[in-house]
Amino acid sequence: MTAVASTPTRRRSAIGWFAIGLIIVIVGSVGAALSGLWNWNQREALDPESAGPLGSLALAEILREEGMQVIVARDRETAARELDGRPATLVLPDSPALSNAAVLALARIATDVVLIEPRSRTLHLLMTGAATAGVSANGPVEPGCDVADAVRSGPVAPRAVFTAEGGEAISECYAAADGFGLLVGPALQDASAGRVAAIDGRALFTNESLAEDGNAALALNLMGRHPAVVWYVPSLADTDLADGDPSLGELTPPWVTPVIVLLLGAGLAAALWRGRRFGPLVAERLPVSVRASETTEGRARLYAQSRDALHAADQLRIPALGRIGRALGLGTGASAAEIADAAAARTGLDRAAVRGTLIDDIPRGDADLVALDTRLRHLEDAVHAAVRPERNPR
Template sequence: MSAPATPATEADAVTETPRLRTTLRRRLFWIGAIVLAILGALFTVFSSASGIPDGERFSVGNAGASGSRAVAEVLRQQGVDVVEASTLEAAQSAVDAAGGRAGILFSDASGYLDQDGRDAVRALAEGGADLVLVEPGSDELESMTDGIANAGAAEDSSSVAAGCTLPAAERAGTISQPSWAYRLLEAGEAGAASAGTDTVTCFAAGGDSFALLQQPAGDGTVTVLGAGDALTNGSVALQGNAALVLGLLGTHETLVWYQPGYEDFDGATPTLGELTPGWVTPVILVLLLTTVAAGLWRGRRFGPVVVENLPVTVRASETMEGRARLYARQSAHGRALDALRIGTISRLTAALNLPRYASVVEVSRSVANSTGRPVDEVHDILVGAVPRSERELLEYSDRLLVLEQQVAANRPR
């Protein structure tokens, strides 16, 4: 019966899995939507110029009022090769590439460069380059100039006249209000010029302070420019600002625009990124791709899930268990003992061959006869006693069992 017939059922293989083409067509909307979203995001990023706007002062890339793109662009148009450098190494290699004879614009408002770095920059000037320090602080003045000190903010005045023979300054004539003024240290002051004073001072800004000072340094020169505003896009067109800065910076075919960045800071100890070999990131990528491939491998389902209706599993004794728990929770000892007694009495009735409708009194009398126990006691066990606690319930339940066993043992055969 288990295998009465083996009919061959031939089925035409109908494919349920859609072809790639069909899937693509079906998902066209979503694929299009995702592509559009990505394109939109890319467009938004690129349309807002270059990601993060460059807001640094004197930066070549900054087209705002505080930037210096105008000056750099004009210099480039005039044939000057403006090289941006954000690290000392880059600046050094750019100067070296120009054979040591280059203009260097140095601006380090955040003070990233340390003493050694500043010495290295001055060494470039001594090697033949023309170094222009834009609004230097006292640290820079101390290590990169010879006897020039900060003189605080320049006096208020709408324009300042050159008043010197420096060609660039002469051509400029007047410049707009400079920010900072500098002075030459008197002989005897700490840090005063060691080798005479062949420093040219221009643009007097009150007292003996100036907005532009130039002194020779080795084969090159060091120029201190207090009128930093003259470099900015916002002010370069005022008065002789443009003539001044173009004259100062356009002396060589190469201008290294050096603004020390974060990389110059604490350059002595290499960072973790510098210590790790170059292949670490690609290896991480390989492992990532492996994870993705493993996910595809294990995650691909082998066909659709099979559905099956399963029967409910209900144990028939659940209702009995439930009723038992209800009795227990309510501590219904009276009701529980009643049920036990009814069961015992009906079994005793059968065991003693009494009629099915025999009264309890008859049953207890019979049981007493059979077991030899007093009728009152038997009656008490079977109906009389009222349990007042669970302990008594257990006690009576045991007595009922004992009674049944005694009757069964004494049963006439």
């Protein structure tokens, strides 16, 4: 008997596969969008092209309005090329992807360096004796130093503070907590021509905080001393650090990858070969007819061979419970205990004896099974007699 799938069935199957593919595309697109959004949120902090709360686009625009050329360098080659050969200020955030040599190479060709996210490493490299000193929760503080750029800017509210122990040529401004909000020292290559400044740009120079106190004036005074401002934006891709740990691919033998690909291809081919379906399942006639009595006898022989008397007893009790429950008018959801209690109450038989017959008694052998079958038939007869008693003839 041949089964041919109808056109509506094929159409429904095609629509189902199309819906699955569409769901996969949508989920992938949403995941990619969320991943990109997360990456953007990560990179927008102190980014001169970001208009978000943590970006610094407002400061870059102010510098341009004051006549400075602001160059955004997203790799160190561009930053080095723009700094070389002219007076320029290097705005340098924390750059963990660069080695000490790469940081020093950029700083040496810049006239001024403004560290807007100082960490212990960059402070140690560019300002001898400088170190981090925690954070301050105080409000705006006065400069309290002789640095003209800070004096003209007025009070600010620094968060990260620093110290310059042993750095005699370093000026300390904005005393707060256990340190100072601004350090200004001589440049690496020529102390008379340039300088290095360290300040917490995340607290003062972002779009959301630039308009507070003297933040904008201080940023303009520190970065606007030269015609060009090269703002370096670090990234993990722009690194000169060599990874000394071998990768998983380097540790595995060269034959592993081809074998994995071959196994995957074989598994896919087997799935397509054995998993194909040409249409809906159809019922076919058996080549021979098997009488119900033969099936019952065969199952009985299996129970007898396995000596599973309890399972055989359940095969006797379950149909009997269904018939007794229907005779008593109980619903299909009635439990065995409820049926046993109802049968005892209707027939007047001992409740424990009825529950033993229907539930509790455990047969030990064939003789017990025969006795249980007899008791079940007598109980069914008693229930039917109680439910539909014969009328006595007049």
